[in-house]
Amino acid sequence: xxEMGTRVLPGQLKDPYGWLQYxxxxxxxxxxxxxxxxxxxxxxxxxFILTKHEVFSTFPRKKDNEDMEAFLQAVLVALxxxxxxxxxxxxxxxxxxxxxxxxxxxxxxxTQELLDQIRPRGETNFPLDFSYPLHERAVMALFNLSQAxxxxxxxxxxxxxxxxxxxxxxxxxxxxxxxxRFFQDEVFxxxxxxxxxxxxxxxxxxxRHHNLNDIETAIFLVTLILGAIETTPSMLSHAVYLCDEYPxxxxxxxxxxxxxxxxxxxxxxxxxxxxxxxxxxxTDIVIRDQHIPANSNIFAWIASANHDAExxxxxxxxxxxxxxxxHLSFGRGIHWCLGAHxxxxxxxxxxxxxxxxxxxxxxxxxxxxxxxxxxxxxxLLKLPFHFSxxxxxxxEEINNx
Numbered sequence: 001x002x003e004m005g006t007r008v009l010p011g012q013l014k015d016p017y018g019w020l021q022y023x024x025x026x027x028x029x030x031x032x033x034x035x036x037x038x039x040x041x042x043x044x045x046x047x048f049i050l051t052k053h054e055v056f057s058t059f060p061r062k063k064d065n066e067d068m069e070a071f072l073q074a075v076l077v078a079l080x081x082x083x084x085x086x087x088x089x090x091x092x093x094x095x096x097x098x099x100x101x102x103x104x105x106x107x108x109x110x111t112q113e114l115l116d117q118i119r120p121r122g123e124t125n126f127p128l129d130f131s132y133p134l135h136e137r138a139v140m141a142l143f144n145l146s147q148a149x150x151x152x153x154x155x156x157x158x159x160x161x162x163x164x165x166x167x168x169x170x171x172x173x174x175x176x177x178x179x180x181r182f183f184q185d186e187v188f189x190x191x192x193x194x195x196x197x198x199x200x201x202x203x204x205x206x207x208r209h210h211n212l213n214d215i216e217t218a219i220f221l222v223t224l225i226l227g228a229i230e231t232t233p234s235m236l237s238h239a240v241y242l243c244d245e246y247p248x249x250x251x252x253x254x255x256x257x258x259x260x261x262x263x264x265x266x267x268x269x270x271x272x273x274x275x276x277x278x279x280x281x282x283t284d285i286v287i288r289d290q291h292i293p294a295n296s297n298i299f300a301w302i303a304s305a306n307h308d309a310e311x312x313x314x315x316x317x318x319x320x321x322x323x324x325x326x327h328l329s330f331g332r333g334i335h336w337c338l339g340a341h342x343x344x345x346x347x348x349x350x351x352x353x354x355x356x357x358x359x360x361x362x363x364x365x366x367x368x369x370x371x372x373x374x375x376x377x378x379x380l381l382k383l384p385f386h387f388s389x390x391x392x393x394x395x396e397e398i399n400n401x
Contacts (some may be wrong), residue, residue, distance in 0.1 A: 010275050010303070011371025011378060017316070020304040029288045037297040038290075042330070043308035045287055046300040049279055050332040053080065056279040056298065058335060087220065094196045096141075097341050104142055104349060110137045111350045115357050123364075124388035127380045128356070132232035138232075138346055139225060144195060149187060156247065157222075157229055171260055176222055181319055182219030189227040193364070197221070224338065232343040234273035237380040239351055244363040244385075246318055250355050253320070260348045263320040269306045269327035270318050276301040277331075277379050302328045303378060320378060358387040 010016035023030060024041040031038050040046050047058050057080070093099060114133055118124050140150045156179045184212040191197045243250040253259045281296045286353070291296070306327045313324075330337035338344075355361065363385050368381035 003246045009373050011373055012373060017303075018306060021306065023301075024304050027291055031290075035297070037299055038287075038292055039301060040287065041300045041301045041304040043305040045190075046276075046289070046302060046305035046328060047332055047361045049298060049300040050277070050335070051329060051336050055282055055285055057278060057282050058277075081334065088334075088338070090199055091196065092338060094199065095338050095341055097345075097349075100342055100345050103138070103342075104345060105320065106141045106344055107134075107349045110134060110141070111353050115353060119357060119390040120357070121279070123386050124262045124358075126383045126385055127233060127237045128382075130350075131236040131380075134236065134346065134350055135228065135232045137226070138264070138342070142342070143187075143197060143221065143225075144191060145187065152182065152186075153225075156182070157226065168217055179222050180218035181354065183221060188217070196298055223310065227337070230345065230372070230379045231273035232339070232346060234271075234377065234379045235267060235343055236347055236350065237383055238271040239347060240354065240361075240385070241363065241369070241380070241383060242270065242318055243355070244361070249318075249320060250387065254352060254355055259320060260351070261344070262322065262325070264344055265325050265327060265348055266318060266320045266322055268329040269312070269322075271378065272306050272327070272329040273301040273378055274329065275374070275376055277302045277376065280312070315353075358385075361385055361387045 008019075010019065013019055020041065023039070027039075028042045028043065029038065029040055040049055061177045110132060114130055118129055123129065137149060138152065139146070145153070158174060188197065249263070253263050276299050279300060281292050281294055281298060283294045285292045306329065308313070309315050311324075311326065312322075330340045344396070363383065367382065367384050370378055372379035372381055
């Protein structure tokens with residue numbers, strides 16, 4: 001088993017989880033000199049890095065770069081307390097289980113429309129035909145965006161400078177500022193007087209002096225959308241993938257719907273949507289007897305932590321009845337994933353409908369799964385399935401019965 005090169009793309013490895021196990025056991029804290037980055041592979045180290053926001057910054061800062069620092073003041077995951085709380089807490093109420101519940105019927109309708117397009121074909125590339133479109137349309141519903149607005153937004157979100165995390169932040173933020181101007185010019189003027197975007201635009205009211213202007217609000221929204229553009233589709237695609245690998249599980253969760261939560265948690269643990277996340281040390285810190293100087297770059301491997309045998313019994317076993325499952329796929333601490341409940345809601349509605357309406361669903365094993373070339377996102381791009389085609393849309397079947 002080889003050690004790290006300058007940049008590892010786990011999805012391109014033949015056995016990424018074998019490589020992660022090797023690094024976890026042989027090099028739990030590894031310094032890669034070419035990129036001057038420390039890599040943490042064990043659960044407790046990764047959890048420590050994610051939790052200690054006072055020690056680790058989520059975005060690298062460069063001295064004497066006032067423009068960059070001003071931009072980061074509107075990037076939620078880059079904010080530090082107390083500013084982080086000023087913006088997260090008012091918005092977070094829109095992402096609770098109760099607040100999202102009214103969207104359930106909309107998500108069900110979107111799911112049915114997508115399945116009606118897929119069902120007559122008898123085959124599908126599940127990520128591109130279903131997982132990504134479902135989440136895109138769910139985001140449109142949440143943020144009150146039209147189809148035309150989202151299509152325009154999507155061209156920016158797929159821009160190479162946005163997706164390539166190895167490019168300098170200054171270059172990536174140029175594109176994000178363009179997106180911000182789009183929100184300011186085309187989205188904000190047509191927003192209703194309530195809801196998530198209105199909440200952001202008025203967060204500085206009631207005597208507070210830390211409100212976001214239009215550009216800052218737009219940047220804030222871009223980072224919210226980017227945070228889930230890969231993660232939720234990854235969870236959906238891996239859920240179907242794992243049900244194909246372990247066929248008895250599909251029947252079990254259909255027969256016992258209350259198992260859906262533990263099933264999704266195990267999907268998230270077993271195949272995390274994130275390989276890992278980047279941090280920067282704010283101060284000198286010691287991990288595993290290694291001195292890590294202030295301003296050092298650190299990569300915390302979440303996918304490795306989720307398979308650490310010190311925390312998870314039989315970590316390489318997919319077990320939806322796992323009693324202890326403190327996976328880190330939604331993060332930890334103040335930057336815990338704001339959209340976690342929305343991701344669960346989408347999946348809990350969509351997956352039973354997929355399993356019930358695509359009979360004899362089975363993966364095409366002649367085509368290997370294809371992953372996004374990323375060291376951060378564990379995203380499936382190609383995952384072909386076959387099933388018995390159904391000629392009529394479901395609503396026609398219902399009307400004919």
